Amino acid sequence: MTTSPDPDAVRIGTFEREQCVEALGVHFAEGRLETTEYEERVTTALGAQKKSDLVPLFADLPDPHPPVLRPPAPIPAYGQYPQPVYGYTPAARGMSDKSKLTTGLLQIVLPFGIGxxxxxxxxxxxxxxxxxxFTCGAGVLWPIIDGIIILANGGHDGQGRRLID
Structure with missing residues (x-):
């Protein structure tokens, strides 16, 4: 019998921490947080290890909350998606419809940001x-290195969804 872990006890990554800092920036810009309180919350968010570490940072704030703190969307029944793959499309699993392999190779082969x-x-x-x-081709290293990193670690699309393998 397998038991799923408590969602709040799951470790978070840099992407989730950055989403929290961005949301705190919105609240700071709208005047809900004073400078010292904003700095304290950002420091806590950047040092957070688990989702449960982030919950108190937004307990007294209205929306926007970072996506990591929103409840997971219910998984729809089989057949509700066009062309289901094993019952779910990549988008249903929170994945992008874009490939990390294609993105990385485009960055390397056409190093102009095409990927x-x-x-x-x-x-x-x-x-x-x-x-x-503007660097007459000398800046071509940036897209190439970016492509290698995408191939090695994966990445996210423009909507923040993980690229598929």
Whole structure:
């Protein structure tokens, strides 16, 4: 018999911590947090190890809350998705429909930010394109290294969903 772990006891990563810092920035900008309190909450968010460490940071704040603190969406019944794969599409599993292999290879083979455009990161794609163009090709290392990192560690699409393997 397998038991699933308590969702609040699951370890979080850098992506989730950054989402919390971004949400705290919104509350700070809207005047809900004073500077010292904002700094304390950001420090706590950056040092958080588990989802349960983040819950108190937003207990007294209205939305927006980071996606990591939202309840998981219910898994729909089989057949509710077009062309189901083993019952669920990548989007139903919180995954992107974009491939990390394609993204990484595009970054390496066409080092002008093309892989970032493909994954939906238009801002980073434009930045990489401009760096390569304005440095007469010397800035080509950035997209190539970026492609290698994507191939090794994976990444996220423009909507924050994990790229599929």
């Amino acid at each position: 970032r455009f493909y994954a939906g990161h238009v801002g980073i794609g434009v930045a990489q394109l401009m760096v390569v163009l």
